Structures are given as structure tokens and as C-alpha cells.
Amino acid sequence: MPPLMDKWRHYFPLYERHLAPFRNRPVLLVEIGVYHGGSLAHFREFLGPQARIIGVDINPRCASLAGDGIEIRIGSQEDRRFLRELADSLPPIDILIDDGGHTMRQQRVTFEELFPRVAPDGVYLCEDLHTAYWPEYGGGYRRMGSFIEYAKGWVDQLHGWHGRGHAPHVTEFTRTVRGVHFYDSLVVVEKGPVGPPERQITGTPSFPPDTPPRHPWPRRLLGTGRLRLNQALARLRLPGV
Numbered sequence: 001m002p003p004l005m006d007k008w009r010h011y012f013p014l015y016e017r018h019l020a021p022f023r024n025r026p027v028l029l030v031e032i033g034v035y036h037g038g039s040l041a042h043f044r045e046f047l048g049p050q051a052r053i054i055g056v057d058i059n060p061r062c063a064s065l066a067g068d069g070i071e072i073r074i075g076s077q078e079d080r081r082f083l084r085e086l087a088d089s090l091p092p093i094d095i096l097i098d099d100g101g102h103t104m105r106q107q108r109v110t111f112e113e114l115f116p117r118v119a120p121d122g123v124y125l126c127e128d129l130h131t132a133y134w135p136e137y138g139g140g141y142r143r144m145g146s147f148i149e150y151a152k153g154w155v156d157q158l159h160g161w162h163g164r165g166h167a168p169h170v171t172e173f174t175r176t177v178r179g180v181h182f183y184d185s186l187v188v189v190e191k192g193p194v195g196p197p198e199r200q201i202t203g204t205p206s207f208p209p210d211t212p213p214r215h216p217w218p219r220r221l222l223g224t225g226r227l228r229l230n231q232a233l234a235r236l237r238l239p240g241v
Contacts, residue, residue: 003065005038008185011127015046018123018181018188022094024048030086030093032056032077032110033100037065043095044069056086056100077106083113092119102131104138107147115189120176124189126151151187154180161196 022029027050029043034057044053053070055062056077066072075082077100087093096118098110107126118124131137132148139146160174178192 002041003038004036005042006035007039007127010184011186014183014186014188018125018190019043019046019095022047022051022123024050026050026052027094028052028054028091029095029097030054030056030090030114031097031099033098034059034062034065034072035099037062037070039097039099040065040070043097054090058101077101077110080109080113083110087114087117090117092122093117094119094122096122096124098124098126099128102128102137104132104145104147104150108150111150116172118191120191120193122191124191126187128185129187130185151180151182154189 023046025048027047029047029051031040031043031054034040034055037055040053040055044051047053049069051069054073055065055070056073056075058074058076060074063072063074073086075086077083077098093114096114098107100106100110111124111126115124126147129148129151132139132143132146133141139148142149154173154177156168157171157173158177158180160168160170163169175194176191178190178194181188181190
């Protein structure tokens with residue numbers, strides 16, 4: 001019998017979607033949270049015999065779960081020094097999965113310390129995000145400091161190339177992340193080199209280029225007037241026109 005594993009059922013097609021490109025390759029997967037070892041065995045089978053699987057857990061009993069292609073490291077995901085030493089002992093991480101204690105501090109510390117160590121074309125998954133809505137884990141609906149609220153900021157960083165003034169600006173996240181995917185209780189971040197977006201214009205115009213734009217607002221609001229109006233609305237946190 002395989003070792004015990006406890007996952008939401010809808011995770012498995014998402015693993016297929018995001019992890020299939022890593023199958024049958026010499027990749028490194030690090031999973032925070034070992035439990036009874038079932039998910040480590042699952043990923044070992046899913047990725048194939050070339051994969052190196054490392055489980056991290058604070059429970060010393062988990063050390064006994066090491067086996068063929070599976071290593072165990074004992075330490076706390078809240079311990080920044082431990083996480084740095086772990087990362088220093090490894091090559092770039094191709095797949096990083098946070099399925100640990102699920103508190104807001106644990107998730108944030110793990111992301112801050114280990115996400116920069118994910119390979120340039122790697123992927124990061126944080127599971128059981130529903131705890132971001134549970135006070136006993138430090139969460140709460142729209143509570144400042146919850147990991148969900150923290151992760152929402154990644155959307156702004158993805159759009160850093162388009163920021164103006166106090167709007168989002170280009171960060172290392174902007175330059176190294178191709179996409180962020182939110183699912184029920186799961187977020188997936190796909191890394192990849194990203195440069196400034198480039199426009200591509202093809203085809204033949206359907207209307208003469210001097211055709212006035214269709215817009216429901218008076219023409220006096222277009223151009224400079226419209227810009228100033230939208231700036232004023234932005235300061236008031238009201239929708240633009």
C-alpha cells in the first residue's frame with residue numbers, strides 16, 4: 001500500500017497542467033510538509049525516476065520516510081536561516097511546493113526565502129490557501145497580512161511595465177514571472193524571463209485612420225481633459241472613463 005496522502009481532489013488535474021512539462025527529466029522537487037510521505041511518493045511516480053524529491057518537515061519522525069529518490073530534511077519553514085542553508089545546499093529548485101503548516105507567517109517566510117531559489121523556468125505552488133480566511137492561522141477575509149492579500153500584489157507586479165507615477169513599477173518579480181494562476185486553495189507561479197511587452201500590429205484597417213473614436217463621453221473630455229479627469233478619479237479611488 002502507498003503511504004498516506006491527504007490532498008484536495010481538484011489539485012490532481014492542476015498538477016498535470018503545470019507539472020507535466022517536468023516529467024521524465026532530471027528535475028529537483030522540494031515539498032514543504034511531509035505528513036506521512038504520500039505526496040512525495042506520488043510526485044516521484046508522476047515525474048519519473050530521474051526526479052530528485054526532497055521533503056522538508058519539522059517533525060523528526062519524517063526522517064524515516066526517506067527512500068529511493070526521496071530525501072528528507074528536518075527543520076522549520078519559519079526558520080529563515082534553515083531555509084537559506086537548505087537552498088545553499090541544493091541546485092536551483094525546479095518545483096517548489098508549500099504544503100506545510102499553512103500559517104500566514106510560514107507561507108510568507110517560505111516564499112520570501114525560497115522563491116528566489118526557484119530555477120528561471122521553474123514553478124512554485126502554495127497549497128491550502130483557504131487558511132488565509134481562517135483566523136486561527138492568522139488569516140481573515142481581506143485581513144492585512146494574510147497570504148491571499150500578499151499574493152494579490154503579484155498581479156500588480158506582473159503589470160509593472162505599464163505603471164505610471166505611484167502605480168506598479170518593474171520589480172524582479174516582473175522580470176522573472178510569466179504568469180500567476182489562482183485556483184480554489186492553490187496558487188501557481190510560473191517563472192520565465194520576461195522583457196518589456198512589444199506591440200504587434202498586423203492586418204489592414206477596417207476604417208479610415210481619421211475616423212473619430214466611438215466614446216460615450218463628450219469630446220471635450222478626450223485628450224488632455226480626459227487624462228486630467230482620470231487622474232482626479234484615480235486619487236478618489238473611483239472608476240476611470
